Amino acid sequence: MLESIRKSDLAARVGGEEFLILFDNGNPKVVYEIAQRIRQRVETTPIKTANADFFHVSISLGFCSVIPNNDTLEELLKRADDALYSAKKEGRNRVVSENIL
């Protein structure tokens, strides 16, 4: 994930299995492409367990644009979470934007 973003962007773990990236100066189409690359990389990267077994995971991603001077942090996270919820509901392992690209 960190390899996919710029130094000006911010990535953080925000929950048990949830992560958030804040793209500064982002373009929705570019962010969509980055999100797809992260999704594909996670999907194709095997994870090795302590028993030397391998397994794969997939991720869902949802994103939204910040509305300047109009978004509280809670509203912003709620909209991003709603997009993520749509990604899960539409079948997981996909990227969903709040807006039509």
Add this chain to the structure above:
Amino acid sequence: MKIVLFISVLFGSLMSLYASDEERNLQAVFFSKSAKFIEWPQKNQEKFVITIIDDNPFENILEELYEDKQINSKHVEIRYAKKIEELSGSDIVYITVKNPDFMQEIIAYAQANSILSISPQRGFAQRGGIIQLGFVARRAHLIINHEASLASGIKISSSLLAIAAQVIQKDKK
């Protein structure tokens, strides 16, 4: 333009890889600690039942922790469920389900049967779950849906509500 991207890992058992042992222990202890501040409708059953539905992130922590302990003067029974029907008789359900439709069904069942629903998943309380449980720097970070608890017939004391990071109340019209 600033853009926020939310990512959720979709393999339930991976939670155990990311959640530290300490975090799991704190969650496990939370069940008995929080029960002191919660009042369920009268139930005629001998045991206090905690059910984990879907993946079990606790391994055998709950069995070890509650083997000789009581909650509300009852011995504790730990159950593991995959189906809604298996929640019957539960006092607490800890939900790790990832499917949002199934999650919603569980929340509705829990509410109809006075079961305290708890989950660490983001948005859980906003979707009708009662306690969204997280930990920040070893301190409980709770989002409590008080409206949902009242609809379930479950009373949460003001002491617990007071330490919540957020309490969702019924809109006053």
